[in-house]
Amino acid sequence: MRMIFAATALPLTAVVALSAAGAMSQSPTTAALEKAVAAPTRPANAVARDQYRHPVQTLSFFGVKPTDTVVEIWPGGGWYTQILAPYLHAKGTLYEVAPMPNGLNGIEKLKAAHPAVYGFIHTAAFPAEAGQAGVPDGSADVVLTFRNVHNWRMGYQQKGVDYAPQAFAQMYAMLKPGGILGVVDHRLPENADTAREQSSGYVKVSTVRKLAEDAGFQFVGASQVNANPKDDANHPKGVWTLPPTYALGDTDRAKYAAIGESDRMTLKFRKPK
Template identity: 70%
Template structure:
């Protein structure tokens, strides 16, 4: 499996090259088995064709023995894969706006304690009086389609707190640890102001945020790309599935486009 590095990104030139996942065959097999588990919700597995979980997690090289932190897991789409995958050998943390932002994971724990009972919960972003992931303990931190929320100030009164979010993710990781970011991709030539309303964000913005927090860029994959998405829809990214915010207006058109075009970026915390 080979994946393309994103080409020139705004003012930051990135050489076009092929990037292997670096994941050995045994790891890819373990991830494929986790994705194929019958315990996953059918509504979630139906979206695998858009979200490519096995390939994405292989690119981030997530191992069963890792301490994995997922930022804002919401209802637990990736939790259904990751929590059983690391159970017994590693640790899964689900972190979100405290305390309501992790209610979806509490629901999973109540539904199936055997699969999800070992999940650890914490706040993110964490204020001083909130439970948090201990600094320097995570092997991998993953955030799926959240950076645009931080840029838009969701849950924080409209204030852009993406810089603080990246600093907190950096603190969680062990030296040498991995940050994996997936988000809706805004074209580099688009008006940057659209990041505050459309749900899309530029690759260059994510890189600047990560590097300002201390991360080193480690690669990009096109596994979650969708060239049919032009990122200029009447109600932002929520025009497309699965949201269909326009309801029945041009629904067949948006269904044919599919879910959004997404960047998949990997960063390292320096040793």
């Protein structure tokens, strides 16, 4: 049955009070994140993906503050770097880390193109091999990794060896006691064959939780901000079938465009004090 409620007129003072309360509900951190997302140095093709990656909500969920020391693991071309750099530039510290010598080529291009925005970024090796500088132990407030656990599970850049346990151990070492690990990755349904983690680009939430907890992390919580119920995680060429990769080229392109980017977990962990 449809229910009808009578409208009650509010006094002007009440309307003004409600409007003021709504305006005050946005925290300074959220405002700073929105300003970073709107940075003029972000290219249009990066901004177009905000609808799938929800950077303000994601970084808010992880609790990243403008004064934090943040480590971004394996940043690739720097999609999140283009937000984290203007956000942390004034008061924070940002490390970008990846396999050396070529894993940070995308970050070096950003630094060369916009030194005023990205020049303050520290770079380090991850994993750090003999003679390579890594992130100092116990120095980070937040470690972030976006869509990389599946790479470690598949042995990407590690000669086919599942590097995930070592990666989580190193991320644990980087963090201060009480520091936060934020993980976003393509989500494999729990009832799927775990063997698909070795080829599909999707990973189970239970797998990520076990990796983190085995390394010593405490699970804080999960957000569905990056969930995509249209994605069943079952595609001919794994997650790369979907945008932005379109591994099948023009075959069924409209179908995969309608799905959008992958269904993703967003998990928050803490290093115990």
